[in-house]
Amino acid sequence: MTTSTPPLRQAARAVVLDADDRVLLLGYDENGGFWATPGGSLEDQEDHTQAVLRELGEELGADEKAVELGPQLAVRSKDHLVGGHEVRQEEKYFLARVAAAEVDPARATQPDNIRELRWWTLPELRDTREKVYPADLANLVAAVVEGRIPARPIILA
Template identity: 75%
Template structure:
């Protein structure tokens, strides 16, 4: 029985959409493989918006001048392993609009465990059985495209 809470790890993630309303996901091999939105942990003194832009640059080589950073759409809290150590990760997800041409993976300075990136239509995302984190991403994006950003960030599961 665990009696203590894992250490907090704050993170910022981008829900990246292009002009065709496709969502950008990254495939990672850890934990059996999954697709996820770009992002990662905050550095000392960094806010979530700044971390989102930095992570896009580090993981995908995107110049922050090419990014239209929007509202915080969602948040998620999950206990999981990072580098073999259990943490309670609290993530904030930001709407981000980027041209597909702005990606330059050759300029990525910290691609981490990213094996590939792919732009997905919502129909493709719903039809594929691959694991995507966070759960509910397709529904969230569908709602944003139909009604705009929520008044308050949506709480996502897993």
């Protein structure tokens, strides 16, 4: 076990909602399988909003012009392995509105290890027994759908 703090990795993620308030999650097989919001680490000279728009293109095939990027909703800090090395990932989550028809995995330039893209209704998200990251996503989506956008980013588990 390491006693020092792992290196910091800045990341930007999106809570992607369509016109029906369904949330888009990406399915992965590693670590027993899980679902997560789109996003990834910042590149050199990139801010969080630039990174999240780039990631939506790379992972979802969504054109930047088709994405209505909203406010930052949340933050999360998590230690985990990336490429076999432990990092402390600090994530900023942004609201993104995208028409479902604008998501085209065939246009994705870096689908990484994404097994599946799926639009989830809020009841499906609340009722699933599958692992979903971040753990508090259903409550955050419910607040957004009800028009309760946090005045300041909330902290996710």
